[in-house]
Each structure stands twice: as structure tokens, then as C-alpha cells.
Amino acid sequence: MCGIVCYVGNKDVKPILLEGLKRLEYRGYDSAGLAIQDGEEIKWHRAVGKIVELESKVNGLEMKGTVGIAHTRWATHGEPSEDNAHPQRDRDENVFVIHNGIIENYHVLKRKLEREGPRFRSETDTEVLAHLIALNFDGSLSDAVRKTMSQVEGTFGLGVIHRQTPGEIVVARRGSPLIIGVSDNGHFVASDVAAMVRYTNKVVHLEENEVATVTADDFSISTAQAKHIERSTETVEWRAEDAELNGFPHFMLKEIYEQPMTIRNAIRGRLEPGEGVPKLGGIMPVWDKLKECRHITLVACGTSYYAASVGKYIFEKLTEIAVEVGLASEFRYRKLNFPPNTFIVAISQSGETADTLAAIREAKRKGASLIGIINVVGSSISRETDAGIYNHAGPEIGVASTKNFTSQLTTLTLLALLLGRHQNLSLTEGVQAIRALEALPGLIEKVLAQANHIEAIAEKYYKYGNWLFLGRKYNYPIALEGALKLKEVSYIHAEGYAAGEMKHGPIALINPEMPTVAIIPQDEMHEKMFSNIHEIKSRKGPVIAIATEGDDKVREVVDEMIELPPVLDFLNPVLAVVACQLLAYYCANFLNRDIDKPRNLAKSVTVE
Ligand code: F6R
Numbered sequence: 001m002c003g004i005v006c007y008v009g010n011k012d013v014k015p016i017l018l019e020g021l022k023r024l025e026y027r028g029y030d031s032a033g034l035a036i037q038d039g040e041e042i043k044w045h046r047a048v049g050k051i052v053e054l055e056s057k058v059n060g061l062e063m064k065g066t067v068g069i070a071h072t073r074w075a076t077h078g079e080p081s082e083d084n085a086h087p088q089r090d091r092d093e094n095v096f097v098i099h100n101g102i103i104e105n106y107h108v109l110k111r112k113l114e115r116e117g118p119r120f121r122s123e124t125d126t127e128v129l130a131h132l133i134a135l136n137f138d139g140s141l142s143d144a145v146r147k148t149m150s151q152v153e154g155t156f157g158l159g160v161i162h163r164q165t166p167g168e169i170v171v172a173r174r175g176s177p178l179i180i181g182v183s184d185n186g187h188f189v190a191s192d193v194a195a196m197v198r199y200t201n202k203v204v205h206l207e208e209n210e211v212a213t214v215t216a217d218d219f220s221i222s223t224a225q226a227k228h229i230e231r232s233t234e235t236v237e238w239r240a241e242d243a244e245l246n247g248f249p250h251f252m253l254k255e256i257y258e259q260p261m262t263i264r265n266a267i268r269g270r271l272e273p274g275e276g277v278p279k280l281g282g283i284m285p286v287w288d289k290l291k292e293c294r295h296i297t298l299v300a301c302g303t304s305y306y307a308a309s310v311g312k313y314i315f316e317k318l319t320e321i322a323v324e325v326g327l328a329s330e331f332r333y334r335k336l337n338f339p340p341n342t343f344i345v346a347i348s349q350s351g352e353t354a355d356t357l358a359a360i361r362e363a364k365r366k367g368a369s370l371i372g373i374i375n376v377v378g379s380s381i382s383r384e385t386d387a388g389i390y391n392h393a394g395p396e397i398g399v400a401s402t403k404n405f406t407s408q409l410t411t412l413t414l415l416a417l418l419l420g421r422h423q424n425l426s427l428t429e430g431v432q433a434i435r436a437l438e439a440l441p442g443l444i445e446k447v448l449a450q451a452n453h454i455e456a457i458a459e460k461y462y463k464y465g466n467w468l469f470l471g472r473k474y475n476y477p478i479a480l481e482g483a484l485k486l487k488e489v490s491y492i493h494a495e496g497y498a499a500g501e502m503k504h505g506p507i508a509l510i511n512p513e514m515p516t517v518a519i520i521p522q523d524e525m526h527e528k529m530f531s532n533i534h535e536i537k538s539r540k541g542p543v544i545a546i547a548t549e550g551d552d553k554v555r556e557v558v559d560e561m562i563e564l565p566p567v568l569d570f571l572n573p574v575l576a577v578v579a580c581q582l583l584a585y586y587c588a589n590f591l592n593r594d595i596d597k598p599r600n601l602a603k604s605v606t607v608e
Contacts, residue, residue, distance in 0.1 A: 002086075002100040002606075003027050003072040004178065005195040006159045006169050009186015009216045014063050017070035020188075020195035021051045023243055026251070026397045027192065028602030029072035030080035034058070035087040035096040036068040037166050042096055046085035066186070066216065067167060069159040071098035074602050077106070078123025088127040090134030091118045094163045097133065099126040100191055101155035101176040102607050109152065128152070133160060141170045142213045142222070149174065149209070149224055155354070155607070157191050169214045171206065176606055177352055177380055178206040182233050186216045192604075194395060198240045202233040205378050236377060242395045250595045252398035252489065256581045257448060260441035262403045263574070265392040266410040267437050276430020277421045278414040286343075286369055286387040291422050295339045297324045297368075299331050299359045300347035301605070303401040303484065304408060308347050309477035311412035314570045318413075318420035318433070328355040329608075336366045344368045345415075349396055349404040350604040351379025358608070360384060373411050375404050389415060398596045399603045400488045402581050405481065406444070406574050413437065413570070436568040443565045447578040450562060454579065457544060457560045458586030461515050467492060468506060468541075469580070470499040471519035472529055478519055478573045482580030489588035489595050499532040510541040517583070518558070519576045522548040523569040533557055546579045 003024030007016045017034045032054045033046030043063050047053040051072070071086035078084040087096040103109070106125035109132065114120065118131045132151060136144040141162045149156075155175030161168075171178055171189045181188035183200035189212070190196050193203060206212055209224045221229040248254035270278050283290060296315065298308035308325045315323040326334075328346075332355060344363040348356045351374040360370050360381065372381045372388035375396065382388055391407035413433070421430045461467075467486060471479035476498040483496035497506050499518070510516070516536050520529040530553070536543055537557055547554040549563035562583075564575040588595045 002074050002191070003029065003195065004069075004098055004100055004157055004159050004189065004191040006069045006171065006189040006214070007186060008067045008167065008169050008214055009183070010066060011185050012064070013066050013068035014058065016199070017068050018051065018055050019198065020190060021054070021070050021072055023194045023197070024072050024192055025051060026194070026399060026596060026603055027072065028399060028597060029074050031073045031082070031085035032071060033085045033087055034068055034070035035161060036063045036065040037161055038063060038065040040163070042093070042161060042163055044087055044089070044096060046082045046087070048080050048082055048085065067161065067169065069096065069098050069161055069169060076102055076607060077125045083122045084124050086126060088122060088124055088130045090130045092134065095130050095134045095137070096161050097126060097130045098159045099129060100157040100606065101174070103128055103152050103156065104154035105152060125154075129156070129158065137162060141165045141168065142211050143226070145170050145172050145211055146224055146226060149211070159189060167215055170211065171214060172211045173206040174209055175354070180204040180206065180212060180214060180219055187214045187219055189214055193236050193238055194243055197236070197238045197243065201236045201238060203236055203378070204231050204233050205383070207383075234378065238395055243397060250398065250585070252400055252402060252585055252595050255396055255398050255403040256578065256585065258394070259403050259406050259578060260444045262393040262407050263410050263441045263444065265394070266407045267414070268392070270414055271434050271438065273431060273434045273438070276427050276434055278418050278434070280389055280414060280418055282389050283371060283387045283415070286371065289341060289369055290343060290371075291419070293321065293341050293343050295322050295342040296345055297326055297342065298345045298347060299326045299328045299356060301328050301353050301355050303405050303481060304347045304349060306477040306481040306484070307405055307408035307412065309480070310409055310474055310573045311347075311416070313474045314413055315416045317570050318416040318425055320423045321419060326359070328353065328359040332358040332362050336363065338366060338368050342368045343371055345371045345373060346381050346385060347373045347408055348381050349375045349401055351376045351381040352604050352606050354606050354608050357381055357384070373408060373415070375407070399598055399601050400485055400584070405577060409574050410437065410440070433568065436571055440567070440571060440574055443567055443575055444578055446565045447575050450579070451582055454562060454582040455586040457562070458583055459590060461542070461544070462490070462492070462587040462590040464513060464515050465493060466509070466514050467494040468509065468514060468516040469494060469496040469519070470502065470516060470529070470532055471576070472499050472525035473523070474570055474573050475519040475521065475576055478576045478580065479517070481577055482517055482519070482584070485581055485584035486587060488598050488601060489584050490591050490593055491599070492587060499529055502532055502535060507535060507539070510536050510539040512540045512542065515542045515544060517544045517546065517580065519546045520554055521564055521569070521572040521576065522551060522566065523572060530554065544583070546576050
């Protein structure tokens with residue numbers, strides 16, 4: 001989704017902006033642009049397509065200056081075109097604006113503005129902001145931005161420069177994240193810490209409805225009512241090398257291979273094997289309420305929703321709590337009737353997903369307590385929940401979520417285990433679960449060791465246009481996630497189903513041209529899954545089984561088999577999904593897809 005990067009300092013700004021834009025590429029975009037204050041002038045350029053297009057336009061051009069704003073746009077209002085790319089400007093080319101988010105009342109404002117004078121040059125909602133800021137400008141850019149904020153409805157992260165206020169950038173936030181980066185050579189502002197991590201890891205998060213004036217030497221934050229806010233810097237965990245490929249051909253593959261490490265990070269310091277109870281400092285602020293809670297609703301979108309769906313089964317296994325799972329995009333519009341002491345657990349990698357954010361706000365309004373299971377530290381959801389658990393998976397650059405998913409499963413297991421041990425789960429079961437979590441990274445390595453075998457399977461099947469993924473219980477959501485991964489990165493049509501639903505429809509699709517990935521570990525659902533495999537084989541459908549190692553009964557009937565080491569049943573999904581991720585990756589690779597930036601997708605969906 002759209003990205004913002006701004007810099008004001010003592011260094012040449014053009015390469016800093018271009019580098020920052022490249023670091024934001026993973027979020028998904030279709031055009032880009034920048035504006036640089038060069039003495040008395042503001043020079044600006046925009047281009048459709050990749051950042052290299054913009055780079056080749058501005059390379060060699062005289063664009064000197066140490067103050068600039070830059071943007072990657074993901075089209076919402078108006079097609080991807082140079083005119084619609086940001087920065088947008090006012091009629092007299094005094095004000096230049098970059099904007100993430102959506103101005104919801106822009107139609108009304110645009111009609112009014114057009115009657116009064118300015119002619120619009122784009123189809124964007126953002127252009128309204130440029131004209132309004134110009135009209136509201138009376139010597140102070142921050143006052144003009146504040147006044148404009150009071151006139152617009154919707155969401156925004158804004159970066160603004162004005163010809164008459166050289167040396168300063170004004171930024172503002174409502175519903176779209178902005179972070180100020182503090183370095184010895186000046187200040188950065190970005191929508192994502194990835195854009196500045198090469199230069200600094202000292203950051204200040206802007207809160208809702210705040211405005212900041214940023215100069216080379218200073219920054220000053222204030223509310224929409226111009227009340228000054230003091231805020232100190234935080235240090236982020238990201239390292240510049242996290243955003244490098246380190247020899248891997250794609251971030252997706254790198255991140256799949258990072259999973260033994262990221263699971264270790266998710267459990268580090270959190271396990272107390274002797275007592276069979278995890279330690280989760282982040283939820284202590286709500287512990288007294290949480291330990292009495294009997295209703296939890298897990299809300300999330302996409303892959304995070306599938307993690308929540310596995311989580312539901314894990315909670316049911318380990319605790320006495322009634323658990324519901326909700327798609328945040330639907331949940332936010334429901335008439336919510338919570339029993340007393342209900343907890344909402346929001347699950348999100350980015351912590352910025354608009355639907356998930358809206359869902360927790362609605363739940364809070366209805367009196368629920370909120371917990372976040374989040375990867376990005378300091379993100380909006382992590383700040384708006386009452387307590388939380390960080391996944392510690394590190395930056396996920398590949399648009400398709402991989403390592404974060406397995407970390408989500410791990411942190412959900414820790415939460416369920418903590419609550420279960422507080423209820424009826426025995427010490428023996430607690431200790432057993434903790435030992436199994438400790439062993440997980442080593443078991444994932446065993447799945448990764450089959451990468452060549454999985455690549456060979458992908459080579460055999462990548463030309464098939466329709467796939468089915470089947471699983472039961474803990475692995476039903478893995479069937480959904482396996483299908484999602486395959487369609488996202490390879491554009492192959494794939495459907496995920498609870499295997500018990502086969503006879504209710506999908507079996508009509510089975511023929512020799514439709515491979516089925518059947519997730520069949522040796523657990524209580526094994527026999528039922530085995531019957532499903534037979535049903536498919538008797539209709540000549542090819543079957544790729546993801547089964548427990550040594551399961552010769554399965555091996556004899558299926559076409560291909562990927563082996564999982566034995567593990568506690570509720571942890572099987574962590575292993576099975578790694579096999580699905582590799583299968584999707586290699587199919588996409590054979591098809592020459594843009595694996596890390598699949599078409600039409602954005603890493604962080606900050607609009608509805
Ligand atoms: C799929 C994927 C998306 C995200 C979804 C939620 O690979 O990445 O489906 O899972 O957009 O994003 P977060 O977890 O950031 O809320």
C-alpha cells in the first residue's frame with residue numbers, strides 16, 4: 001500500500017529519498033514521485049511503474065537540496081498515472097503534498113473548490129489537500145495543515161512542503177502511521193521504519209490527529225488544537241540487513257528459511273519448563289481480568305485470520321474458554337453483543353490493517369478488553385490494545401506472509417497454554433507443550449531439508465491450473481492458508497476446504513487435471529482424511545500428501561508425499577504450513593512470477 005518517506009537534514013536528499021522508496025517497494029505500489037526543495041524552487045518528478053522508472057527520470061537532473069518528500073502510490077482514486085501520482089500540488093505550485101489514506105469527503109470539497117477557483121489536474125482525493133492547505137496558508141504551514149485537518153474526513157498520513165517555508169516539512173496523521181526518525185544528520189519521516197532503518201533506529205511515533213514540524217535540527221509535535229506534546233525517542237529492533245536478501249533469490253524464500261530462528265525468538269525468555277507455564281509480560285496489565293475470562297474472540301484478516309482459526313482449535317484444546325473467530329472486515333459491521341468480560345484478541349503482522357483496527361475500535365466502544373498479537377512494534381494496533389504479545393518475527397518483506405504466520409501460531413499457543421494452566425490443564429500437559437515448543441525450530445529444519453524434493457513436486461505440477469487443499473481440525477485453516485499462498489504468489493487458482501465438506505460439493509471438481517494437497521498428519525483425524533484421499537484417488541485425482549514421516553499407508557495410495565516429523569497434534573500446523581509455503585514458492589518460481597511483490601497485492605492494507 002502507499003508509502004511515505006521524507007528527509008530534512010545536512011545531506012543531499014535525492015539519493016536518500018530514492019533509497020527510502022526502494023525500501024518501501026515491498027508494500028506494493030503502482031507509481032512513485034518526489035519533490036525536493038532546491039533553494040527558492042521546489043522541483044518534482046513522478047513516474048508510473050517501478051522506482052527505477054522514477055530513478056532514471058531524475059538521475060542526471062540538477063535537483064540539489066536537503067529537504068524533500070517522496071511517495072509510492074497504490075491507486076485508490078484514479079488509475080495509476082503520472083498525473084495521479086504524488087506529490088500533488090496546488091494551482092500556484094506552492095504546496096506539495098504526499099498522502100497515504102483516503103479523504104472520504106473529497107467529492108464535496110472538490111466541487112466547492114472548483115466553484116471557487118482551482119482547476120484540478122488529477123482524479124485523486126489528495127489534490128484536495130494541496131488546494132486546501134494553499135488556501136489556508138497564512139505564513140504558518142503547520143497552522144494551514146491543522147485547519148485543513150478540521151475540514152477533511154477520512155484517513156491520512158501526510159507530508160507537506162511549502163515554497164515559502166523552506167527548511168521545514170510538516171507531517172500529520174489520522175489513521176495512517178507516521179514515524180519520525182532522529183539521526184545526527186537530520187530527521188526522517190516515513191510510514192514504515194524500513195525506509196529509514198539504514199540511517200537510524202531512533203524513532204518517535206506520531207499519534208492520532210497529531211501534527212509535527214520537522215527541520216534539520218529539531219522536530220516539534222502538537223495536537224490538532226496546537227497543544228505542544230513532548231515525546232521521547234524509542235529504539236527499534238530492526239537492523240539494515242533485515243531488509244537485505246543475503247544471498248536468497250527472494251525475500252519469501254529467505255523468510256521461509258528464517259522460521260527456525262523466528263520461532264526461537266517468539267519463545268525466547270517466555271518458557272518456564274519446570275512449571276509448564278509460559279511467561280508473557282506484555283499481557284500482565286490485563287491479567288487479573290483475563291484469567292477470569294470465559295469468552296475470547298480472535299479477529300484478523302487474511303493469513304492472520306487463518307492463524308486465528310488455528311488458534312481457536314488450540315484454545316479449545318488447552319483451555320475451557322469459548323472462542324470465536326471473526327474476519328475483521330465483517331466483524332466491524334456486526335451488531336456486537338458480548339458476554340461480560342469478553343476479550344478481543346487482534347492478530348496482525350503489520351499492526352496497521354485498517355479493518356482490524358476498525359474492528360478493535362468498535363469492540364472497545366462496546367466494552368470489550370483488547371489484546372494484540374502483533375509483529376511490528378509500536379504499530380497502531382499495538383498502541384490501541386490494552387495489552388499484547390509481540391511475535392518478534394522481524395521485518396517481513398515478502399508480501400506473502402510466511403514467517404510471521406508461524407510466529408503467530410507460536411504466540412497464540414503460548415497464550416492458550418498460560419490460560420489453560422490457570423484453568424484445568426495439568427502440569428504434565430503444560431511441561432509437554434513447552435518441551436514441544438522448544439523442539440519446534442529443529443522440526444521445521446527437517447521440513448526445510450526437503451526443499452529440493454518439494455521443488456521437484458512443484459516442477460511436476462506447476463502447470464496445473466486448479467488445485468484443492470484439504471485438511472481437518474487444526475489443519476483445516478492450513479488448507480485455507482496453503483491455497484491462499486499458492487494463489488497469491490503463483491496466480492494458480494486454488495481452493496482450501498475442510499475435508500469433511502468434500503462430499504458437499506468440491507468433489508465434483510476432482511479429475512486427473514486437479515491436484516489435491518491433503519494434509520494428513522498422524523492425529524485423531526487421520527482415518528477420516530485417509531477416506532478423503534481414497535475418494536479422490538478413485539476419481540483419478542493426483543494427491544500430494546503432507547503426512548507424518550514413515551506413514552507407509554498414506555505413501556502407498558498417494559502420488560507424492562512430503563514428510564513431517566511427529567509432533568503434538570496442535571503443533572502440526574506449524575510444520576504443515578512450511579511445506580505449503582515451499583510448494584507455493586517453487587510453483588511461483590517455475591512460473592516466473594514476481595514472488596515478493598505479486599500483482600495487485602499490498603503488504604499492509606491500510607484502507608478498507
Ligand atoms: C497473505 C497476507 C495477507 C495478510 C493480511 C493481514 O499472505 O499477507 O493476507 O495476512 O492482509 O495483514 P496483517 O497481518 O498485517 O494484519
